[in-house]
Amino acid sequence: QSSVTVYGRVDLSVAQQADAVKNNEVRNGSGSRLGFRGTEDLGDGLKAVFQIEHRFNADDGTQSKAAFWDGKAIVGLEGGFGRITLGREDNPAYALSQLVADPWGTDTVASNSSIVNGRIGTNRYSNGVNYRFSASGFTFGAQVAEADGNTPASGVAEKRPYSLGGAWTNGPIVLGVGYENPADEDDYWATINGSYNFGVVKVGAFFGTGRNGSDQKARSYLVSATAPIGQGELRASYGELKNTTADVINDRQFSLGYHYALSKRTTIYADVTHEGRDNVPDNLKTTGYDIGIKHNF
Amino acid sequence: QSSVTVYGRVDLSVAQQADAVKNNEVRNGSGSRLGFRGTEDLGDGLKAVFQIEHRFNADDGTQSKAAFWDGKAIVGLEGGFGRITLGREDNPAYALSQLVADPWGTDTVASNSSIVNGRIGTNRYSNGVNYRFSASGFTFGAQVAEADGNTPASGVAEKRPYSLGGAWTNGPIVLGVGYENPADEDDYWATINGSYNFGVVKVGAFFGTGRNGSDQKARSYLVSATAPIGQGELRASYGELKNTTADVINDRQFSLGYHYALSKRTTIYADVTHEGRDNVPDNLKTTGYDIGIKHNF
C-alpha cells in the first residue's frame, strides 16, 4: 500500500490575452502542477496528512513562482476536531469564497481573478497555521501566517496576515463568505458569494469590498451563469472592480466560454473575454480568446 | 490503474573533457532526468497525452537549465490524425535527424553535438505547437514556436522559430532529414542522415549545411560505425564542422567508445575523443575520455 499519491495537471492553450499587446501565443490556461499527497490512518479517527504541490509554466517548462512548491506545502492532523496544518496553504477566504464565485475558478483568459480578489487578496500564504472544519454542508476555515515571507502588494509587510472563510451548501444553494487581511496594516478584502442551481442553468452573484495597501477603497461585483450543454459547460460572467476612492474602474470584464469534457480528466475549452476598464492604452487588445486543453493526472 | 508513470535517468562518469582545461572530474554523462508521463484513452482511438521532464546535473544536484522542466512540458491529443501537442518539446529536426546521426546521441565526452547541430540548432523549443505523424516506417514532425522565450545564439529573437523533420526506416535502412529555423532572421540548419545495418556493423553518414545568426555559412559531416560486441556496442565516429565563410574548422572530432549493457536499464561505458579544430589554445586538452555508468528507471 503506497503512502504517497502523485497527481498533477498540464493545461495549455493557444491564446490572445485581453488587456495585453498582441501576443498570439501558447499560454498557460491554468496553473499546471505536480503534487504529492498522502493520508495516514493513526487510529481512533485521527489521520496524519501532508501535501506538496509544485506549480509550473508548461509553455516553457519554468517554475511559476520563486517558491518551487508554490501551490502547497503542508503537514498536519485531521480528526473529529477538524483539520489543522502548518505550512504554505490556500487562504480560506480565497478557497471558500473568491475562487468559488468565478465560473472559471480564476483560470484561462476569462479569469475573473482581479474582480474576486480586488487586487488585494492573495491565493495562498506561507508560514501559516491553518484550520478547517466541515460538517453538514458547512465548512469553516481560518488561517494566520507570518508577516515574513508574505509581502503584500504595498511591498512592506507590517503585521501577520490572517483570513477567514465559510461556505454552506444545501441542495441547489451554495453560499460563501471570506475575509482576508494581508500583511499590510491598511488592507483587507471581504467577499460574499451565492449561487442557485436551477438544473438547466446555475446563476451566481458575488460582491466584494475592501481597502488596498495605499488606503484606497475598492468594490467589486460579479454575476455569472453556467449551463450544462452536452458533455460540456457553457459559462458566462460579467463584473467589475472599482477603486471608489479614485473613482476608477480597474477591471470591467465580460467573459464567455465552453468547456467540453473529453473524459473526467481531460477537457478542451474555448473562451472569449472583453475588457472594458477605464484608461485602457490604445496599444492593448480589449478582446482576448483562448482554445486549450486541460489534462489532470 | 495509475494515470502517471514516473521515469528517469542518472548518468555520471569520471572524465576529462576534450577542448577544456585539465579538469579530471565527476561529469554528467548525459542529461540526468526525472519525468512524469501518461496517456489516457478517450475512446474512438483518441488519446490524451502529457509529459513533463526535468533535467538535472547529478554531479552536484543542480537543475541543468533555468527551466526546471527543460526536457519537456507538453499536453495534447493523439489519434489517427497523428499527435498534436502544445508546450516545450524536442524540435523534429533534432529528434528525427540530428540526434539519430550521432552514435552517442549527443551524450558523453564523445558527443558530436556541435557537428550535428552546426552550433546553430537547438534541441528543444518552448511555447511550441508540435505535430507528429507516423505510419509504415515513416515519421514526419513539424514545430512552430514563439520568438519569445526561444532566444537564438545571436541573442535577439527576430521571428517565430520553426522546424521540420522526417525519418524512414525499412529493414536495415534508416534515413532522416531535418530543417530547423531558429528565431534569428538569418539562421537555419538543414541536415540529412542515413545508415545501413549489415548486422556485424552498422555504418552511417550525415551531412549538414546552414547559416548562423551572424550570416556566416556552416557545413558539417559525420561518418560513423557501430558494432555489437558481446553485451555491448563499439562506437566510432569522425566528423567536422566548418565555418565556410570564415574558412575555419570549428570542430573536428574523432571518437571511440564501448557501451556495455549490464541490463536493459543499466550501462557502463568508456569513451575517448580527440579534438582537432583550428586554433585550439595551448592550455586546452585535445584528448578527452570518460568511464561512466548510466542507469534508467
Place this chain on the structure above:
Amino acid sequence: QSSVTVYGRVDLSVAQQADAVKNNEVRNGSGSRLGFRGTEDLGDGLKAVFQIEHRFNADDGTQSKAAFWDGKAIVGLEGGFGRITLGREDNPAYALSQLVADPWGTDTVASNSSIVNGRIGTNRYSNGVNYRFSASGFTFGAQVAEADGNTPASGVAEKRPYSLGGAWTNGPIVLGVGYENPADEDDYWATINGSYNFGVVKVGAFFGTGRNGSDQKARSYLVSATAPIGQGELRASYGELKNTTADVINDRQFSLGYHYALSKRTTIYADVTHEGRDNVPDNLKTTGYDIGIKHNF
C-alpha cells in the same frame, strides 16, 4: 514491478529559535524532502543503485539550497566489494559519526549541528566518488570530491575535499569515528562518538577536534541521554564548541525534548534548548523551543 520508490518527509513546527531575535514562527523542524530511489538486481550479487533527494522548506515552499537535489544525487554499483557511487552524497564523517552523536540527528531547534561539525564540516559534498562497505556490524565509508562546487567556509576552495568514517555496532554498544577534510588547505575536523544502551536509558558521548579555514583550532564535546518513555523518546544533551585559538565558546547548549511516535511514520515533538555561548548580543533569545509534527512518506 516498479523500478522507482517515491519517498519523503514534511516536518514543521511552531517555534522560537535560540540565539535569534524574537521570531515566534512556523519553522522547518528538519529537512523536508522528496526523494526517488531504486535498486536493480543485475545478477551474481551485483546491483545498480540510484537515489536523488530534493530538500525544501515546507514553511514557505521554497527549495532549501541553490541545488534542487541538495540531499542526494548518486548512481553506482553495489556488491560483495561494497558500494561505489558517483555524485552528491553525505560525507561518511558526517553520516557515521557527527550525525549519530546528536540525539536530534541535527534536527529541530535542539540541533547540536554546530557542536558535532565544529562549524567546519559539511553534511554533503558534490562531485564525489563515494565508497561504503558494511559487514558484521562494522561500516566503513570514504569520499573524495572536487574542489569545484564544494566551497568551504573560508570561501576559497584550495584542494579536493575528502572524508573518512567508520562505525561499529555490537549489542548495546555503538562506536564511530570521522575525519573530514574540506576544500580549504588548512581545515579539517576529526570526531569520535560512542554510546551504550542500558535499556532504560542510552548514554552517549562525543568529542571533536580540528582547525578551521582561518587556521584556528576548535574543540567540542557532547554528552547525551535518551530514554524510551511510552510510545516516545525523552532526549537530553549538553555540549559545547570552543575556538581554542581565540579562547571563545562558540556554542554551549543544553537541550531537552520528547518525541512521541503517533505511528512508525508520524511523530509529534516538543523541544527546549538553552544557548550559553560567549558574547551573545542582548537582543537575542537565549532559550528556544518548538512543538512540531514530522511525517515520513
